[in-house]
Amino acid sequence: xxDAVVTxxxxxxxxxxxxxxxxxxxxHRPAVVGLxxxxxxALVAIFAPIVAPYDPIKSDFSAIRQxxxxxxxxGTDELGRDLLSRLIYGARxxxxxxxxxxxxxxxxxxxxxxxxxYVGGFLDTVLMRITDALLAIPFLVLAIALTAVLGPGLxxxxxAIGVAAIxxxxxxxxxxxxxxxxxxxxxxxxxxxxxxxxxxxxHVLPNMIPPLFVQATLTVATAIIVEAxxxxxxxxxxxxxxxxxxxxxxxxxxxxxxxLMSLWPGLAIFMVVMSINIVGDGIRDAMDPRHKS
Amino acid sequence: xTLGGFMLRxxxxxxxxxIFVSIIVFSLQQLIPGDPAIAMAGDELNDEAVQExxxxxxxxxxxxxxxxxxxxxxxxxxxxxxYRNKMEVLDLILTKLPVTLQLAVFSMIVALIxxxxxxxxxxxHKDSFIGTAANLFALTGVSIPHxxxxxxxxLLFSVNLGLxxxxxxxxxxxxxxxxxxxxxxxxIVLGTGVAxxxxxxxxxxxxxxxxxxxVRTARAKGVAERIVxxxxxxxxxxxxxxxxxxxxxGQLLSGAILTEQIFSIPGFGKLxxxxxxxxxxxxxxxxxxxxxxLFILLNFVADILYFVVNPRMxxxxx
Numbered sequence: 001x002x003d004a005v006v007t008x009x010x011x012x013x014x015x016x017x018x019x020x021x022x023x024x025x026x027x028h029r030p031a032v033v034g035l036x037x038x039x040x041x042a043l044v045a046i047f048a049p050i051v052a053p054y055d056p057i058k059s060d061f062s063a064i065r066q067x068x069x070x071x072x073x074x075g076t077d078e079l080g081r082d083l084l085s086r087l088i089y090g091a092r093x094x095x096x097x098x099x100x101x102x103x104x105x106x107x108x109x110x111x112x113x114x115x116x117x118y119v120g121g122f123l124d125t126v127l128m129r130i131t132d133a134l135l136a137i138p139f140l141v142l143a144i145a146l147t148a149v150l151g152p153g154l155x156x157x158x159x160a161i162g163v164a165a166i167x168x169x170x171x172x173x174x175x176x177x178x179x180x181x182x183x184x185x186x187x188x189x190x191x192x193x194x195x196x197x198x199x200x201x202x203h204v205l206p207n208m209i210p211p212l213f214v215q216a217t218l219t220v221a222t223a224i225i226v227e228a229x230x231x232x233x234x235x236x237x238x239x240x241x242x243x244x245x246x247x248x249x250x251x252x253x254x255x256x257x258x259x260l261m262s263l264w265p266g267l268a269i270f271m272v273v274m275s276i277n278i279v280g281d282g283i284r285d286a287m288d289p290r291h292k293s
Numbered sequence: 294x295t296l297g298g299f300m301l302r303x304x305x306x307x308x309x310x311x312i313f314v315s316i317i318v319f320s321l322q323q324l325i326p327g328d329p330a331i332a333m334a335g336d337e338l339n340d341e342a343v344q345e346x347x348x349x350x351x352x353x354x355x356x357x358x359x360x361x362x363x364x365x366x367x368x369x370x371x372x373x374x375x376y377r378n379k380m381e382v383l384d385l386i387l388t389k390l391p392v393t394l395q396l397a398v399f400s401m402i403v404a405l406i407x408x409x410x411x412x413x414x415x416x417x418h419k420d421s422f423i424g425t426a427a428n429l430f431a432l433t434g435v436s437i438p439h440x441x442x443x444x445x446x447x448l449l450f451s452v453n454l455g456l457x458x459x460x461x462x463x464x465x466x467x468x469x470x471x472x473x474x475x476x477x478x479x480x481i482v483l484g485t486g487v488a489x490x491x492x493x494x495x496x497x498x499x500x501x502x503x504x505x506x507x508v509r510t511a512r513a514k515g516v517a518e519r520i521v522x523x524x525x526x527x528x529x530x531x532x533x534x535x536x537x538x539x540x541x542x543g544q545l546l547s548g549a550i551l552t553e554q555i556f557s558i559p560g561f562g563k564l565x566x567x568x569x570x571x572x573x574x575x576x577x578x579x580x581x582x583x584x585x586x587l588f589i590l591l592n593f594v595a596d597i598l599y600f601v602v603n604p605r606m607x608x609x610x611x
Contacts, residue, residue, distance in 0.1 A: 133313030136585040136592075138547030141565065145581050148569040149324045225438055229551055232440055233566055248441060252555075255444065256452050266441030274436035 031282020097227030101162030113173025403484025412495020434489020
């Protein structure tokens, strides 16, 4: 009963805020364009087997290092593989490498951050010390060091990126939990006789998610660049499977003879990362108009 | 609070962070699958030899004993040796670090020269085409994959125009001109990313200061807009930008990893990548530990700078 008193006025207010945020986001024209680009790239990645004109791995020695043509819109690489098809399949790797590590980091850091911020005490002190230490190691350095331990490969690289992203979200979710737990409605829930666990998961958790959402969007962009960096260094996606980073790695040897090989994957990374950053800015402005960029 | 008191308080918080960093760095090696003694034994793979290595390097000891032994050595600068380079890890780091520091300093100069004016323009021309272009530039700076930008610059300035060397590094004491030429492209590549961050912060800080009461008063008194921007607003807006630049300098050290790889610069970044490929964990540990320590110290310097230039902090802490 007490719970009903606390939650019922909140529910419509939350959905009102959400609707207002979505409306504000839709007025941010660059962010909407960015979102459309991302949806397009995601659809292309999902339907890669249907959209891609060729097999991205199959060599064609009769079509080695060709320029753009009606048959190969973006040209071919040193093994005669179609660059457009490799780019399309590479989008799968990049988007996956952006979303999966961030999801992993969120799954681990949200409950820990909630515990740390809401419960506090010794656990909070220890967790924050570890977070400080992890944050002192630059993101790429930590990801490289973890890949050194785990061994090269796409999934290990994604795991390394996810682990490297945990301290960022842990710090943020802890701060968020701490701020939310001081709000009047949490006090009201407490006065209503709800258990700590119930308050933490039912009231604090849903309200600490929005600020994490903006950071998650921006970290997806970072993760895509870090995966491309690791693959470029030869620590991520292994050949012959395509990823935008590994395509750039392969292109380096043909810089003088086949410059287009390095142009396309770089442009693709740039376009996706820029779109994510614009969408991130749009979400932040929509959630907090005072922060308008 | 006095500056000395503030420094002491910050220093006290650095020590536990460094201890935790060292535990993480040491734990990394423990996560490596397989027995390190077997890996080190190489061709001499018999039980006796493996056991000997295990005892010699203390692998048979509990984790905390191994850690204390390791940290004891690290404190006196002994990170172990690199078998590939046949050098002590610390000596190796000390040879490579100045190269990366030179690159980072040049990149920061590029970032400040581009970032601050662009940020001012973005704030003063907020609602015009120029302001939008400045914003777009900042966004491009933070979104572009820098290793790709490096490849594109090599393609343009080295391959097509033949103006700049595509790779390599010459120490300044050997040939200063060649040294500067070899660092132009890497500094631009590394600097533009930070320039994007600095532009965004300068713009934010300028917008805040330009809407403050004392700027409004200066305008009301009829002070020329140019003076308002350069004398009244900029001086205050630069405070957070300077502290941010100190922290960003730490980011440059890690950003240098890819730039050094592309331009074949034998610095700190290339050292860690090579160490990963040759599975030289002592080098990886050394580089990560030194990078984190530098990063923590730069944050410390940023805090001190902020304390010195911002009188409000003194009363707030006092």
